[in-house]
Amino acid sequence: xxxxxxxxxxxxxxxxxxxxxxxxxxxxxxxxxxxxxxxxxxxxxxxxxxxxxxxxxxxxxxxxxxxxxxxxxxxxxxxxxxxxxxxxxxxxxxxxxxxxxxxxxxxxxxxxxxxxxxxxxxxxxxxxxxxxxxxxxxxxxxxxxxxxxxxxxxxxxxxxxxxxxxxxxxxxxxxxxxxxxxxxxxxxxxxxxxxxxxxxxxxxxxxxxxxxxxxxxxxxxxxxxxxxxxxxxxxxxxxxxxxxxxxxxxxxxxxxxxxxxxxxxxxxxxxxxxxxxxxxxxxxxxxxxxxxxxxxxxxxxxxxxxxxxxx
Amino acid sequence: xxxxxxxxxxxxxxxxxxxxxxxxxxxxxxxxxxxxxxxxxxxxxxxxxxxxxxxxxxxxxxxxxxxxxxxxxxxxxxxxxxxxxxxxxxxxxxxxxxxxxxxxxxxxxxxxxxxxxxxxxxxxxxxxxxxxxxxxxxxxxxxxxxxxxxxxxxxxxxxxxxxxxxxxxxxxxxxxxxxxxxxxxxxxxxxxxxxxxxxxxxxxxxxxxxxxxxxxxxxxxxxxxxxxxxxxxxxxxxxxxxxxxxxxxxxxxxxxxxxxxxxxxxxxxxxxxxxxxxxxxxxxxxxxxxxxxxxxxxxxxxxxxxxxxxx
DNA sequence: TAAAAATACTCCATAGGTATTTTAT
DNA sequence: ATAAAATACCTATGGAGTATTTTTA
Numbered sequence: 150x151x152x153x154x155x156x157x158x159x160x161x162x163x164x165x166x167x168x169x170x171x172x173x174x175x176x177x178x179x180x181x182x183x184x185x186x187x188x189x190x191x192x193x194x195x196x197x198x199x200x201x202x203x204x205x206x207x208x209x210x211x212x213x214x215x216x217x218x219x220x221x222x223x224x225x226x227x228x229x230x231x232x233x234x235x236x237x238x239x240x241x242x243x244x245x246x247x248x249x250x251x252x253x254x255x256x257x258x259x260x261x262x263x264x265x266x267x268x269x270x271x272x273x274x275x276x277x278x279x280x281x282x283x284x285x286x287x288x289x290x291x292x293x294x295x296x297x298x299x300x301x302x303x304x305x306x307x308x309x310x311x312x313x314x315x316x317x318x319x320x321x322x323x324x325x326x327x328x329x330x331x332x333x334x335x336x337x338x339x340x341x342x343x344x345x346x347x348x349x350x351x352x353x354x355x356x357x358x359x360x361x362x363x364x365x366x367x368x369x370x371x372x373x374x375x376x377x378x379x380x381x382x383x384x385x386x387x388x389x390x391x392x393x394x395x396x397x398x399x400x401x402x403x404x405x406x407x408x409x410x411x412x413x414x415x416x417x418x419x420x421x422x423x424x425x426x427x428x429x430x431x432x433x434x435x436x437x438x439x440x441x442x443x444x445x446x447x448x449x450x451x452x453x454x455x456x457x458x459x460x
Numbered sequence: 461x462x463x464x465x466x467x468x469x470x471x472x473x474x475x476x477x478x479x480x481x482x483x484x485x486x487x488x489x490x491x492x493x494x495x496x497x498x499x500x501x502x503x504x505x506x507x508x509x510x511x512x513x514x515x516x517x518x519x520x521x522x523x524x525x526x527x528x529x530x531x532x533x534x535x536x537x538x539x540x541x542x543x544x545x546x547x548x549x550x551x552x553x554x555x556x557x558x559x560x561x562x563x564x565x566x567x568x569x570x571x572x573x574x575x576x577x578x579x580x581x582x583x584x585x586x587x588x589x590x591x592x593x594x595x596x597x598x599x600x601x602x603x604x605x606x607x608x609x610x611x612x613x614x615x616x617x618x619x620x621x622x623x624x625x626x627x628x629x630x631x632x633x634x635x636x637x638x639x640x641x642x643x644x645x646x647x648x649x650x651x652x653x654x655x656x657x658x659x660x661x662x663x664x665x666x667x668x669x670x671x672x673x674x675x676x677x678x679x680x681x682x683x684x685x686x687x688x689x690x691x692x693x694x695x696x697x698x699x700x701x702x703x704x705x706x707x708x709x710x711x712x713x714x715x716x717x718x719x720x721x722x723x724x725x726x727x728x729x730x731x732x733x734x735x736x737x738x739x740x741x742x743x744x745x746x747x748x749x750x751x752x753x754x755x756x757x758x759x760x761x762x763x764x765x766x767x768x769x770x771x
Numbered sequence: 772t773a774a775a776a777a778t779a780c781t782c783c784a785t786a787g788g789t790a791t792t793t794t795a796t
Numbered sequence: 797a798t799a800a801a802a803t804a805c806c807t808a809t810g811g812a813g814t815a816t817t818t819t820t821a
Contacts, residue, residue, distance in 0.1 A: 153538060153541065169775085181777095183811070187812095202775095212545065212548040227464060234527075237522070491789080493804095500802085518800090518801090
């Protein structure tokens with residue numbers, strides 16, 4: 150493929166994303182004819198069409214799709230060249246694109262920001278909050294440098310770095326505070342409030358209750374832990390939240406917290422990043438800094454009744 | 461690293477290889493000032509020197525070396541784009557750069573060439589004979605598409621495809637033809653003729669004799685199996701050769717062949733190629749074609765005394 | 772007929788060439 | 797003193813722009 154240019158690869162990838170010459174061109178900050186020309190040139194080099202022009206909508210040919218897939222990894226490699234340069238500039242500095250899942254963000258992020266801005270003052274953190282699947286996709290595509298998620302991810306191209314484990318606790322109406330802590334089986338009979346599809350925390354909670362199958366259950370959905378706790382306060386059911394969420398979410402609501410006896414449901418929170426990222430060593434240093442923070446304290450508002458029911 | 465071009469990556473890699481602006485430029489078919497310009501431009505983009513200019517000899521900086529390493533994998537990816545296109549053109553056609561180890565080449569290659577030119581007439585095979593280490597290096601660098609070597613290689617980035625296993629046989633002076641076949645231990649006491657360092661066959665033979673350590677032994681070296689057999693004929697000692705070499709190497713020499721009783725020393729011959737090679741499926745097809753050939757027959761000149769001693 | 776891509780052409784940025792100077796051994 | 801790289805300057809290719817035509821749903 151002598152003669153291809155990185156520009157051409159960028160253009161065909163943009164075209165693959167937008168499926169539209171005009172918009173793809175715009176995304177590349179060039180005009181539509183310029184992009185058309187380069188695509189045409191690329192197809193001439195390849196000797197075969199990469200794009201199916203069909204009036205309204207365009208599609209990639211089979212070869213085109215395969216071509217784009219490879220082109221993307223090449224472009225990722227090129228992107229990583231700049232990370233290489235940054236890595237050589239000594240202590241991690243510049244922009245860090247950090248992803249974090251919604252069930253961790255509000256409770257852990259403040260400490261993360263504080264620790265990083267203290268230990269790595271040259272670092273400018275760019276945040277993105279999204280569910281695991283979306284974060285992992287962004288990571289592997291190079292749109293993100295680092296993510297805080299629940300482990301394990303088990304993606305060979307990604308490096309995992311555990312930070313801490315934490316228990317889940319039960320949130321129920323304050324009126325139920327003195328009742329015994331329900332077993333997983335008992336939980337199944339109660340109206341369980343859960344996050345909507347896509348949140349890993351939802352799956353973790355479900356697996357604790359052994360409700361992994363698609364059986365119809367007394368389940369309602371909320372879009373944030375905060376909402377769920379409010380719903381519990383309104384007497385709509387019970388829910389699980391991670392321990393780190395306790396201080397923030399149970400401040401002034403009519404709910405009670407109860408710990409489960411061992412084996413309590415738990416999750417492991419950690420960092421993930423591309424193994425191929427030249428900043429890998431620096432990212433591990435960030436891991437060390439964050440691990441030193443330990444788990445966000447679930448203490449503070451540690452409710453008395455929790456210990457009462459547990460003992 | 462917005463703004464880098466593939467040309468610049470090619471140039472810095474050439475400079476890394478040649479350590480000389482003039483010759484690097486020549487290898488890229490441009491003039492020295494043109495290359496100097498592009499390197500300078502690249503260093504401006506990076507914001508740091510990649511090359512240490514030291515009058516006579518130049519060196520890469522630490523960053524430069526790391527940069528070149530990544531650049532090479534990027535360029536390999538680009539090379540593979542053309543393989544992708546070839547793969548889409550249906551039956552394997554065009555140039556195939558095939559490597560093969562010296563202890564297999566003379567005995568197996570004729571059949572390989574014959575089979576490939578029959579089944580894949582569009583294929584133009586480009587040969588390179590070298591020891592395993594060199595072939596593997598060329599494979600991973602993309603200078604070779606496919607290699608015939610002794611397995612296993614155990615390189616994660618390479619795919620292995622076994623073709624056949626074959627025994628090693630003992631070659632000794634014809635005068636010794638009626639003696640019993642020596643045990644591995646007995647072999648250690650004899651003067652064993654071996655290939656020079658680097659040939660995997662040497663190591664395999666040594667490991668059979670359990671002479672893997674660096675103990676001083678009665679060992680002499682030759683540079684080809686043919687030479688070794690001639691030396692045996694001259695009464696200088698004994699040697700091992702793979703079964704496939706028997707017909708060609710023992711035609712008119714005063715040597716006798718003896719098979720070892722089980723467990724006889726063996727080797728496994730197979731293909732290796734880069735997993736990332738887009739031609740992977742086609743290369744496997746080649747594997748299927750070659751596997752159908754079976755092991756090159758050690759028959760033909762199968763010596764009588766071999767069976768005599770074995771029974 | 773209307774939206775979208777291709778074509779025609781023009782321009783300018785820049786990669787690369789030649790000639791020369793600077794540098795380091 | 798000499799080999800090697802940098803600099804100066806020029807040229808030409810080709811990438812990108814504007815204007816326009818062609819295509820097809």
